[in-house]
Amino acid sequence: MIPGGPPDPSAAAAQQALDDYEVLADKGRRSRSRLGEHGQRAKTIASNGTVTIANTSFLVSKKRAGQQVTACWNTTAIWFVDTDGEVITSYPWPDPATRYVSHHDPSTRSNRGRPRKRPQVSPMS
Secondary structure: OOOOOOOOHHHHHHHHHHHHHHHHHHHHHHHHHHHOOOEEEEEEOOOOOEEEEOOEEEEOOHHHOOOEEEEEEOOOEEEEEOOOOOEEEEEEOOOOOOOEEOOOOHHHOOOOOOOOOOOOOOOOO
16 A cells, blocks of 8 residues: 555455444344343244244244244243244244254254265276
8 A cells, every 4th residue: 555545445345344244243133132121022934934033033833834923032032932822932042143043953954855866886887
């Protein structure tokens, strides 16, 4: 950079990227803080079985897709209650950057669809 010259464009771009990242990182915190320390909200379970609260999708129950639930929360956890008062599932609040929460361990998910091909040596070789 030349003293008194125009600012280095790469430094300005890097600073803008850092500012954008900080805004995105704070977005989850702000939206959760708008919920308050405790509360509840009526929601409908989506077709994939999730309910979204504070920019985070929580897996509730795919079998109950389309049903009404009440999302209840406090400072440490969130739980989902059906219209009969039965608690369907509950989760501790995840990190604000987390966008999807479920009880399924990603390493144990079944392989959906067509299995991978296993290369075989040709019998003609």
